[in-house]
Amino acid sequence: MSGNDQGHPPELAHHFDSMEEQHESSKQGMWLFLATEILLFGGLFCAYAVYRSLHPEVFIYAHQYLDKVLGGINTVVLITSSLTMALAVRAAQLGKRKHLVIFLALTLLGACGFLGIKYVEYSHKWHLGLLPGIHYDPVEDSHATESRAHPDGGEPPQDSSPTVTEAPEHAIELDVGAGLTPARAADQPLPEPEQYTAPTSELTAAPAGPAGLAVEAYGNDAHDLGPEPRLVQLFFSIYFLMTGLHGIHVLAGMAVISWVLVRSAKGHFRPDYYTPVENVGLYWHIVDLIWIFLFPLLYLIH
Amino acid sequence: MNDHVHVMSLRVLFGVFGALLVLTVLTVAVTWVDLGSFNLLIALAVAVVKAALVALYFMHLRYDKPFNALALVGTLLFVALFIGFALLDTSASSPGLIPGHQPAMDAKAAERSG
Numbered sequence: 294m295s296g297n298d299q300g301h302p303p304e305l306a307h308h309f310d311s312m313e314e315q316h317e318s319s320k321q322g323m324w325l326f327l328a329t330e331i332l333l334f335g336g337l338f339c340a341y342a343v344y345r346s347l348h349p350e351v352f353i354y355a356h357q358y359l360d361k362v363l364g365g366i367n368t369v370v371l372i373t374s375s376l377t378m379a380l381a382v383r384a385a386q387l388g389k390r391k392h393l394v395i396f397l398a399l400t401l402l403g404a405c406g407f408l409g410i411k412y413v414e415y416s417h418k419w420h421l422g423l424l425p426g427i428h429y430d431p432v433e434d435s436h437a438t439e440s441r442a443h444p445d446g447g448e449p450p451q452d453s454s455p456t457v458t459e460a461p462e463h464a465i466e467l468d469v470g471a472g473l474t475p476a477r478a479a480d481q482p483l484p485e486p487e488q489y490t491a492p493t494s495e496l497t498a499a500p501a502g503p504a505g506l507a508v509e510a511y512g513n514d515a516h517d518l519g520p521e522p523r524l525v526q527l528f529f530s531i532y533f534l535m536t537g538l539h540g541i542h543v544l545a546g547m548a549v550i551s552w553v554l555v556r557s558a559k560g561h562f563r564p565d566y567y568t569p570v571e572n573v574g575l576y577w578h579i580v581d582l583i584w585i586f587l588f589p590l591l592y593l594i595h
Numbered sequence: 596m597n598d599h600v601h602v603m604s605l606r607v608l609f610g611v612f613g614a615l616l617v618l619t620v621l622t623v624a625v626t627w628v629d630l631g632s633f634n635l636l637i638a639l640a641v642a643v644v645k646a647a648l649v650a651l652y653f654m655h656l657r658y659d660k661p662f663n664a665l666a667l668v669g670t671l672l673f674v675a676l677f678i679g680f681a682l683l684d685t686s687a688s689s690p691g692l693i694p695g696h697q698p699a700m701d702a703k704a705a706e707r708s709g
Binding site for chain 1 (some may be wrong): 601602603605608609611612614616619622623626629630635638639641642645646649650652653654655657660662663666668669670671673674677678681682685686704
């Protein structure tokens with residue numbers, strides 16, 4: 294059977310023998326694309342792993358600002374939208390056009406819900422100044438004061454004078470590792486010392502005596518979080534990069550779901566031609582799959 | 596003409612969905628119990644099981660040609676290599692890569708200073 298047959302389906306490209314072959318090739322290409330997506334996120338997961346292995350105390354301290362319940366709800370929302378996507382593919386295979394449209398619309402709704410909750414979380418962090426890098430400027434609100442338990446009465450970090458920022462430099466002399474001090478001093482501009490750290494708590498975080506004391510404070514009891522460790526802003530860099538890249542994928546997913554939704558409504562798909570639905574479905578599932586790892590790694594740190 | 600199409604049964608799809616919900620509740624609940632370093636292991640194990648369910652059933656990998664599964668598993672293998680070697684490297688040769696308070700380094704420093 295050759296592609297020159299007059300009676301072949303209009304979607305069949307001439308270099309494929311059959312719709313089945315075309316479908317399988319397309320799906321194979323989609324899987325190779327998904328492989329590159331996993332590699333893309335792999336870089337961020339690597340940054341996460343390296344930083345967490347070097348600074349477990351920062352992760353234990355910072356994750357308290359992430360809402361487990363909102364994260365859990367978002368996980369359920371995404372899993373549900375994955376189910377409706379799988380049901381949409383099923384409807385396409387069975388030629389149930391109305392069901393296909395309904396399930397795609399539900400999937401889109403789930404994506405909106407996910408981003409809505411994500412917006413609530415992001416704006417909460419924005420208001421608390423829990424932002425990446427030099428933008429990290431935590432504000433004391435009632436919740437934060439309660440949970441952060443500043444030994445000196447929750448004095449806002451803004452009040453600290455520039456001289457207090459010298460404390461970390463002093464503490465670092467205890468570390469025998471090479472290149473510790475210059476990296477911090479060079480990376481960040483000195484004129485705005487208040488912007489990049491919360492020095493108030495540094496005074497207690499940086500051990501003046503044997504450094505082993507600090508290990509006990511951070512390592513042994515996860516619930517007694519103690520004073521803020523250094524470089525908490527790097528956790529938020531990782532958090533915003535990972536969830537942000539994931540969020541961009543959700544947006545891209547919404548765009549392609551909308552595209553197949555319109556085509557479904559127009560009746561473009563039949564049981565022997567639903568490749569776009571299936572490939573969009575695969576993309577949406579990988580978005581869910583990545584969140585399945587992001588959720589425990591960012592929200593459920595113990 | 597589309598006898599080759601494998602349609603997922605509703606029972607399997609909803610079964611997988613239920614399992615994913617149960618595992619999500621489980622992984623949240625386990626954070627309220629202190630199991631030391633096992634907490635991270637359990638969280639990752641649950642995530643791997645959930646990911647496998649999504650890949651095998653929602654993404655239809657179990658019924659596909661093995662090439663697609665090979666693409667996924669191969670990629671994960673390389674990501675594991677990447678992260679594994681990066682971790683070995685940072686812990687062995689440059690623990691001071693990221694400045695800041697580092698319990699492991701501090702312990703070493705305390706040891707050396709007696």
